[in-house]
Amino acid sequence: MKFSDLTYKIVAFSEIENFNSDDCIDWAYEMLLLEYHSENLLILAGISKPSQFFEVKEYLKKTLQELNIKILGKDDAILSYSTYYIKKIAASENIEQNLKLIHTFCQDNDNTTIVFDFSRLYWAWDDFKNGEEYTHYWENANRHTIRQIIIEFAKDWLSKNKKEIEHITL
Known part of the structure; x- marks a missing residue:
């Protein structure tokens, strides 16, 4: 299956200062369009923008885990x-x-x-x-x-x- 190009940014979130949490929401929406499904992905895609990183961080971590996508060092x-x-x-x-x-x-x-x-x-x-x-x-x-x-x-x-x-x- 194809991933959203935003995945390149998303998997790096833990190492990036001033990470744009709105990218996480856009990524989740794109992943849904690519027919990925998980409970936390749906929640993440539904968060209103502009967002704060603390709002999306736990949903992002859980989504990556559910989709078997590793967070990079x-x-x-x-x-x-x-x-x-x-x-x-x-x-x-x-x-x-x-x-x-x-x-x-x-x-x-x-x-x-x-x-x-x-x-x-x-x-x-x-x-x-x-x-x-x-x-x-x-x-x-x-x-x-x-x-x-x-x-x-x-x-x-x-x-x-x-x-x-x-x-x-x-």
Whole structure:
């Protein structure tokens, strides 16, 4: 059976500061649409937004247990959480916003090595947005190519990390 892409974020909740509890509600709803069923999944999907994490945490834990989905530890959580946004970038979805979210996540987690190049790409794009003609953050990039470079880099990253991602996915 297919899982919601939000699963990449959800299984990392225990390791992510300022985790967005509304993502848990969206995830539960998507999982119901994918024909997953459990008592706590129904409760979780029915919680009103905006929510507070303390409201959803226990239902989320119980739902993951009922669906036999493991909660990830630090390194796997970082890989999984990042994969969610990198998949969006590779699909050309909200590239700038998703790149910024990875960059912020990287900064919050002490420049996590596995996704640090996305911070470099963020800084390069920022240079070009601020009128720079050159950036030292990414060789051979310019304001006309940076968007495509980011998309291609995301696709390459997913390909290079495919085995690790498969290992943590359900």
